[in-house]
Amino acid sequence: MVDISKRRFFTRKQIDTKQARLPWVKDLTTFTDRCTRCNKCVSVCETQIIKSGDGGYPAVDFSIDECTFCYKCAEICPEPIFDDRDSTPWNAKAEINAQCLAHKNIECRSCGDSCETMAITFKLRVGSVALPQLELEHCSGCGACVSVCPSSSISVSNV
Ligand code: SF4
Ligand code: SF4
Ligand code: SF4
Known part of the structure; x- marks a missing residue:
């Protein structure tokens, strides 16, 4: 049987925290624990820059277009992943x-x-x-x- 704690460890290792993933994500280190890969953010992004990235987790792709900071991805996400709109979107x-x-x-x-x-x-x-x-x-x-x-x-x- 697969040890879930190990599986999470390996999943987290695959996530590059240097990558600009999605604006307003509170904590990139817990992102893969919280994101269910439902792709709701992918479908609402007004510039269609959110793609399914490593491990199937969403990530922005600036080779397509820019982020307009519309906040739609954060609004539609059913999980406790995103910060308030008035905070800094990312660094x-x-x-x-x-x-x-x-x-x-x-x-x-x-x-x-x-x-x-x-x-x-x-x-x-x-x-x-x-x-x-x-x-x-x-x-x-x-x-x-x-x-x-x-x-x-x-x-x-x-x-
Ligand atoms: S804030 Fe808007 S434009 Fe930027 S990634 Fe989210 S949905 Fe797309
Ligand atoms: S603010 Fe200017 S320099 Fe920074 S990512 Fe946007 S276009 Fe590029
Ligand atoms: S809407 Fe939220 S839970 Fe769904 S894929 Fe996007 S970030 Fe993950």
Whole structure:
């Protein structure tokens, strides 16, 4: 017979707590104990970014679109997983890697254009194109900059 406590341990090990899973999740370490994988959050997400992820547990996929922080996933969830709407949704932040086109001296400002909170600004450089600069305190982790990046250089994860 399978020892349930062991099974939970292995299930938890599969969950990457660095991954931006769903906004307003109270505690990522107990998420797999509480989520029944009913997929109700998947069906209501207004930008359809919630997909069935590792182990069948829901997770956002910013390669599709952004999170608008509509709170619909939290509202529909029948389990005690989500925090109040007036709390901070998550501590997810964007990161831009060295594949960014600006490092190859190719002009691109797609991420900055898509960032509503203006967390991405561009630093002018003499003799080369401007480099994107992230101000993490202004980043909401919405993921809007991810799918618009032509070189797939941006990821969003919990810090
Ligand atoms: S808050 Fe809204 S847009 Fe964001 S993941 Fe939940 S349902 Fe989707
Ligand atoms: S609605 Fe809640 S219990 Fe159902 S899959 Fe989404 S997070 Fe899990
Ligand atoms: S995740 Fe959202 S707020 Fe953060 S830098 Fe990207 S677009 Fe801006």
